[in-house]
Amino acid sequence: xxxxxxxxxxxxxxxxxxxxxxxxxxxxxxxxxxxxxxxxxxxxxxxxxxxxxxxxxxxxxxxxxxxxxxxxxxxxxxxxxxxxxxxxxxxxxxxxxxx
Numbered sequence: 001x002x003x004x005x006x007x008x009x010x011x012x013x014x015x016x017x018x019x020x021x022x023x024x025x026x027x028x029x030x031x032x033x034x035x036x037x038x039x040x041x042x043x044x045x046x047x048x049x050x051x052x053x054x055x056x057x058x059x060x061x062x063x064x065x066x067x068x069x070x071x072x073x074x075x076x077x078x079x080x081x082x083x084x085x086x087x088x089x090x091x092x093x094x095x096x097x098x099x
Contacts, residue, residue: 042092049088056081 059081063074 038095042095045088045092049085049092052081052085052088056085 056078059074059078063071063078066074
């Protein structure tokens, strides 16, 4: 025969188990949001890099049109932009591989 104490213990156990399941579900939701946030950060970084890519193309056009001392300066400017974008891309790739 099941006593009232056993019934009360079972009810408490069930209630606590339900609370644990609710917390676990919330944690999974937060985890998914965190992962989405990381992806959004990466998407934003890639979008910024694409803007930089357009800047580099513009600088390349300027390099084609320039001559003399201006050519050396334009070349150095393009090289600096390329180095910066390569570094940024490598950083994003490292973050993606780390996941």
